[in-house]
Amino acid sequence: MSKQELVVLDESDDAEACCPGLLTAPLAEGQAVELAKVFKALGDPVRLRLLSMIASRSGGEVCVCDLTPAFELSQPTISHHLKLLRQAGLIDCERRGTWVHYWLVPEMTDRLAGLLTRPAGEPLPERTAPVGAAS
Amino acid sequence: MSKQELVVLDESDDAEACCPGLLTAPLAEGQAVELAKVFKALGDPVRLRLLSMIASRSGGEVCVCDLTPAFELSQPTISHHLKLLRQAGLIDCERRGTWVHYWLVPEMTDRLAGLLTRPAGEPLPERTAPVGAAS
DNA sequence: ATCTTGTATTGACAGACGTCAATCCAACTG
């Protein structure tokens, strides 16, 4: 059940794929395609709340039976959203007896946070006084 | 042309909306809806590359005429994607004479990075040796 | 083995999304 696609996360891809950062160099098409899958998984309110509930759980794990009743959605719908989050590599799960437990994959959120963080000390090019002051 | 919706970014919303962080507390539904709009804007390879090209520009600005030829897509399609990024509050633009210039709104990417960053020192609950070792 | 409960999968359907051709608008040019 665990680990089925694991979209991104592998650094050993395009040779220079260490941490260009999205904001510092023009993202390559292949990387953009992979990254978009992860962001798309985050692009739904229900999935964001699911991820948040899973990540903020003290024990680090949540049972599906604790997630489903928090939404006014059918159980299959919740299961569907959890599947998408898992395919994006954001969470993982394991069946333990009767119940299935989910937990966050922090490496993925760390990676996203890193991609969205601009290198400290960037000039921040003075956007406030338009050069031409046109129109 | 600039500033038309500006989805998120306003901290003065739910009183305690300082920086709960998405990974530390169960996101409220309203906030999830707003946040999802931004992540959805990032959930497309073309938009990710556009944002990357805009953000990594040395001068801090890019003319649309420099963006369009980088894709094998029609000009209206690129314009459409730029509009979505702008509505998400990730970029902004201004017409200067004949050309329209786009630039990154770093406050938004900073905010996203912050939301995805887990507070340093979190236990990282030992995921590797499943308690029950079931299945 | 049968029943019951927790979770995943399937199939269907309405609405959203990405794309383009056609068109429109703004600004510069002659």
Added chain:
DNA sequence: CAGTTGGATTGACGTCTGTCAATACAAGAT
């Protein structure tokens, strides 16, 4: 003024996505 060019908007079309009812599967209970 008309003509040209950069860019946005409109309308249409096929695909993807979120949702549910129905069903299937897994594991404990009887």
